[in-house]
Structures are given as C-alpha cells and as structure tokens.
Amino acid sequence: MPSRFRCANGYCIYSGNLCNQKDDCGDGSDEKEDLCREPTLAPCTLQEFKCTNGQCVALPYVCDHNDNCGDRTDEIGCNFGHDRTCEEKLCQHECTNLNGTGFICSYVNECEVHGTCPQVCKNTKGGYECVCAPGYRKVGNGNQCEAEGAGPLLLLPENIRIRKFNLQTEAYHDFLEEQEHIMALDYDWDHNNTGLSMVYFTVEGKDNAAGAIKRAYIPTVDDNSNNMAAAVDLGIKYITTPDGIAVDWVGRNLYWADSRVKRIEVAMLDGRYRKHLVKTDIGQPSAVAVNPRLGMLYWADRGTAARIEYSWLDGQHRNVLVPDGLGLPTGLSIDYANGDRVYWSDAKESRIESVLPSGEDRRTAFVSVFEDHIYWSTQEKGEVFRQDKFGRGTKTKLLTAGPWLTQISVYQQQRYNSIGMKTPCKGICSHLCLLRPGGYTCACPEGTSFVSGSNTDCDAGFDPPPTMPPPCQCINGGTCYFDDNKAMCICPPEWQGDFCEINIFGVVASSVGIAIGVTVLIVLLLGGLVYAAQRKASIMETISHIMPSMPSFRGAPSQSSDPSKEEGSDPGPSLKAEPCTAVPMEEERGKSFENPAYAAEGIERPAPNGITTAILVPNGTAKENIENPLYAEVRVVAEPDPEPDASATPANTVSV
Numbered sequence: 001m002p003s004r005f006r007c008a009n010g011y012c013i014y015s016g017n018l019c020n021q022k023d024d025c026g027d028g029s030d031e032k033e034d035l036c037r038e039p040t041l042a043p044c045t046l047q048e049f050k051c052t053n054g055q056c057v058a059l060p061y062v063c064d065h066n067d068n069c070g071d072r073t074d075e076i077g078c079n080f081g082h083d084r085t086c087e088e089k090l091c092q093h094e095c096t097n098l099n100g101t102g103f104i105c106s107y108v109n110e111c112e113v114h115g116t117c118p119q120v121c122k123n124t125k126g127g128y129e130c131v132c133a134p135g136y137r138k139v140g141n142g143n144q145c146e147a148e149g150a151g152p153l154l155l156l157p158e159n160i161r162i163r164k165f166n167l168q169t170e171a172y173h174d175f176l177e178e179q180e181h182i183m184a185l186d187y188d189w190d191h192n193n194t195g196l197s198m199v200y201f202t203v204e205g206k207d208n209a210a211g212a213i214k215r216a217y218i219p220t221v222d223d224n225s226n227n228m229a230a231a232v233d234l235g236i237k238y239i240t241t242p243d244g245i246a247v248d249w250v251g252r253n254l255y256w257a258d259s260r261v262k263r264i265e266v267a268m269l270d271g272r273y274r275k276h277l278v279k280t281d282i283g284q285p286s287a288v289a290v291n292p293r294l295g296m297l298y299w300a301d302r303g304t305a306a307r308i309e310y311s312w313l314d315g316q317h318r319n320v321l322v323p324d325g326l327g328l329p330t331g332l333s334i335d336y337a338n339g340d341r342v343y344w345s346d347a348k349e350s351r352i353e354s355v356l357p358s359g360e361d362r363r364t365a366f367v368s369v370f371e372d373h374i375y376w377s378t379q380e381k382g383e384v385f386r387q388d389k390f391g392r393g394t395k396t397k398l399l400t401a402g403p404w405l406t407q408i409s410v411y412q413q414q415r416y417n418s419i420g421m422k423t424p425c426k427g428i429c430s431h432l433c434l435l436r437p438g439g440y441t442c443a444c445p446e447g448t449s450f451v452s453g454s455n456t457d458c459d460a461g462f463d464p465p466p467t468m469p470p471p472c473q474c475i476n477g478g479t480c481y482f483d484d485n486k487a488m489c490i491c492p493p494e495w496q497g498d499f500c501e502i503n504i505f506g507v508v509a510s511s512v513g514i515a516i517g518v519t520v521l522i523v524l525l526l527g528g529l530v531y532a533a534q535r536k537a538s539i540m541e542t543i544s545h546i547m548p549s550m551p552s553f554r555g556a557p558s559q560s561s562d563p564s565k566e567e568g569s570d571p572g573p574s575l576k577a578e579p580c581t582a583v584p585m586e587e588e589r590g591k592s593f594e595n596p597a598y599a600a601e602g603i604e605r606p607a608p609n610g611i612t613t614a615i616l617v618p619n620g621t622a623k624e625n626i627e628n629p630l631y632a633e634v635r636v637v638a639e640p641d642p643e644p645d646a647s648a649t650p651a652n653t654v655s656v
Helices: 504-549 563-567
Strands: 004-006 012-014 048-050 056-058 078-080 095-097 102-105 120-124 127-131 136-139 144-147 153-157 162-166 172-176 182-188 197-203 212-218 242-248 253-258 263-268 275-278 285-291 296-301 307-312 319-322 329-335 341-346 351-355 363-365 368-370 373-377 383-388 396-400 409-411 432-436 439-443 479-483 486-490 614-617 635-638
Touching: 153 182, 182 409, 197 242, 242 296, 253 285, 253 432, 263 285, 263 432, 285 329, 296 329, 307 329, 307 432, 319 351
Parallel strands: 182 242, 242 285, 614 635
Antiparallel strands: 004 012, 048 056, 078 102, 095 102, 120 127, 136 144, 153 162, 153 409, 162 172, 182 197, 197 212, 242 253, 253 263, 263 275, 285 296, 296 307, 307 319, 329 341, 341 351, 351 363, 368 373, 373 383, 383 396, 432 439, 479 486
16 A cells, blocks of 8 residues: 555645544545445355455465465465375364475464554454553554554754654744753653643763763644644763663653763653663663553664663663674664554664563564554664564655654554553652652662661752743744743734733724623613603603593692691692602591592482591592492582682592
C-alpha cells in the first residue's frame, strides 16, 4: 500500500488514515464504501494452501522458508521428509500433504507468532482476534491501531535547538533554541497533572563547560504561534557526556547514562537527590529506556563487548538481555502496546532489531516505536524514516534534518500510556522512591544512607524544589517573550488579551451589538410604559362613567347619632382617599347604613333593635338611594321637596 492516498479533492493523506471512520480528506473520499469494504477472497483450490489471513498459496511454495502468506502461517507447523505424510496423524487440526516433501499442520497459536497483531492478540475458537490497547482505536481494515488524541509529532534535538515536526502537516516549529550540544531527550506528558508537558534534555560538556540536564515546558498550542520555551538547568553537577535520558512517568524519577564517567544514574524529576545506580562492569552506556509497568530499566552498552542490559528500576537484579551480535547499539525504545518488546538500532550493522523482555524471540526489523510503525534516523544525513514495525512493506522517508540530528522521539499522549498504572509510592520514602516489579524500593542520595533501624528514612538533608518559569501559552499567532520571569505575549494587530485570545473586531462587533440591544430594550420599555399609561387612563374613564350609579364613601364624615356632629360635617363629596373604618354594630346601635341597591321608595321597616330608621329622600332622587339590608331594616318615606338650605345634607349622603 502506498504511503500516501490522494483524495478526490486532490488533497493527500497518509494511507494509515484510510477507513478510520474519520473524514480526513474533507470530502469523504477516504471513507467510501467501495474503498473500505473487506475484499471477498476466492476459495483455495486443492492445489493451494489456505493461510490464516485467507490468502491462498500454491503448495510448492509452502514450507519453502519464505513468508508467502504474509502472516507466516505457510512456514509454521512444517514437517519435512520425502516419506512423511498426514498418515502420521501428528496434527491436532488440519493437515496438508506437500507433494512428497512432507506435510504442514495448519492450526497453531497465532498469538505466539511475532507480527500477528500490531498490539494485543486474543485467541478465539479456531483463530485469533486483534484488539487495540487502551488509548488506541482500530483503523483501516481493522488490523491497525491509531492513538486517541491529537496527531503525533516528532521531537528533533538538533544540537542547538529542539524542533517539532507535525507528521500530518509536515510543518516545523522551533520551540527551544539558543542551546548548545543537545544530545538526548525525553518528555513527561501532563507534568504533575498540570495539563502541560515537560521536555528533559541532556547537554554535552565541552572544553571547560560542564554538561547539564535541563528541562522546559513544551508549548501546547500548535497554531503558528511563536511560543518559545525557557529552559531551566536542574543543577545536577559533574555531568560530562550524557548520551541517554529516560523519564519514569509513573515513579516520577529521571534516569540518564553518562558514557564518559561510565555510570547509570537517577534523580527525582526536579533533579534533587541524585544517586549512582549502575557504576561497575560497564563500558560506554548510551541509550536508556524504562518500563514502569514492569519496573524495568534497559540500557545499551556500546563498549568493547557491546550488549544490552537490564535491571530493576532500583538497580537491583542486573542481567544481560542481548549478549552478542551487536556492533554499535544506539537508539533504544519499547513497544509498550505490543508485548513490551525492546527495540534498538545498530549504527554499525545498519539494522534495527527487537526482542521480548525475556530476551527471547530476537527479530530484525527494517528508533522510536509508535502505533504500527518504527521511526529511525541516519547518522550521516540526519534522514528520518518510517516503516511497519514488523518489517513489512517499504520504508518511507519523512524528512531530512541534517547531520546534527542526534535523536528522534515520537510525542503523543498515548506514547507513554498510564491507563491503569498508579505509583505504589505513597510518600513513605524520605528521599527517593524507585519502582521495581510489583512494588518499590526506598533509596538515599549518593553519599548518604538510611538512619539506624530504618529502610525508609535517610540521614540526608532536604532541598527545596527548583522553580520553573511559566509556560508560553500565546495563541492566534502571538509571540511569547519573558519579562522578569513572566511569560508575556506580543499579539498581532487584530488580537489582544493576556494570551491574544480576544479578537478586536469581535469586541467592536459585540459592543455595537450590545448598544443596539440596549437601545431596543429602552424603546420597548418606554413603549410599554406609554401603553400602560394609556390603558390606565382608559380604565379610569370607564370607571368615571360607572361611578355616578354607585355609592361613594370618600370624604364621608364619621357617622354619629349626635346631631351636632352631623350638622358640622362637610356636606360636599371628596375625592381624597381616606382609610376605611370598621364600625362595630353592638357599640353604636344608633348608626345605620343604607345600600341604595336594595332601597325601595316609600317603604318603612322596623329595625331589629326596635328603632325606626328613616331616610328622607327628596322627590326625584328616590331611585338613586339603595339600602343595604345587612346593616338595618329601613323605612323609606317620601316627603315633599324642602326649601333649599345651605346646611342641608346632599342627597347621596347617608345620615342616620
């Protein structure tokens, strides 16, 4: 399969992105049914051998020491001999005669065969199933695994700088520069749960300048912003030629190899409490790698007797993993998702090999392992290549960095997968806590030891952790710079804010929108008030037409049986509202109130208390006075119209 696929719109994507249930092309042409449909294989004839993957191979090519199937099933289970046939009944399942050269048993444990699955292989009844490790998903035809999260980047240390190379866009970005003699690097993804990654790199000592181990935040933004990192020296003294470095992202420790002083050393991630871990019977240690899940440390020794060794992460149980067949072992990497295989590159033999953690099943691949691929670089030109990690297919040249390239590292969230991994260190150790298979070991800084009777507390002092400058987090094309140890951003003209996160045109548009919205709201509010006022006036006008036919007690004087008070009361109606006063019936029996709705002209009734109440109604107004039977039974007497008197009570005034 070619390394690139040309989309219908002319855009090119990597073949590994085909049929991954994602529209990588942008026009859906990489997810078409006819492209992603599993091919229907023709049945094998009697003169062919059926491979586990469904392919058919002619019998003369079976057991010929060549992988004609592509999954090696035509080379597994072979029984050679001119007089040997299936009549021996040695096969537990299928048996195929090979025309006088022997026979082959078809069923084997495919999961024990190197290269059967890219990550996890599970046996099933009559076959096997390939599954992806946690943090990965199936893509392609279901036999490839892709890491979840953002696409992978390559970290490229180039002597005086560290660059990022985007494998999808093929774009470079320098995030650390103005350094000297960078040799090796590793990183800690999501450093201390901050959401930021930290790169650790070694610096070779030259002339009178000592070597060093430094660290810096890796900018998380990849949108053409100029986010430069500020490197901080961990202050580890007497570093000379640190060829390799590895981060234990679970135990939170840092391991490195110094080929000049011939040591493997360890310290906390911030550089405190350094300890010599391996310092005897060692030639020129170069690359180092750690496997926190197994609690193992691996290193390549390119000395006179070149070999690859391993020990526990606490330095105990040291053994040789690959004792011979090595020229100049350099790069070292671990495939954490596929049996924890250890990969290394041999610069002298010009090959890449791998082996199981037990030292078995050594294989040559044609060194950083990630997903389904292995990455390596050449010393002469600094060319970076990629190929299937099982050696299938052809290698693909990704870029040419130059002869100053010292290492490559795949940078991605799942590269160092911590799913289901928790550190057993719970703050019990006073200084160093080093992992080992199934647990941990407390250790003391170099030159110190445990206090008497303890295996957790050291007789060493305590150092404060070093400080780190803040990371650059400029976005939208901003340029980061440091002022008084503070990360600042220079924003493009159309952006502003601490991180260039505010679009000026968006702010203006938003302000105009707010002003328009407030204006509309005020207009609506004023319109509502005008409408309410008009409606109230209409209601009051309606009420004024109704009011003459209803009694009004506004401004009525206090009712009393005292005639003098009645005469001194204000005879005119008043529109001023007064509080209503409840009148007790028992205390003021001489008072009575009429309701004109029930009054009848010329009717006289005795009151319940024996008092006869009379209401004088002038002619022509009897129909407007209505008695209220709830207060008194009244007698209405029609009288002749009296002579006009200024002191007379108005006709609509109730008097008792």
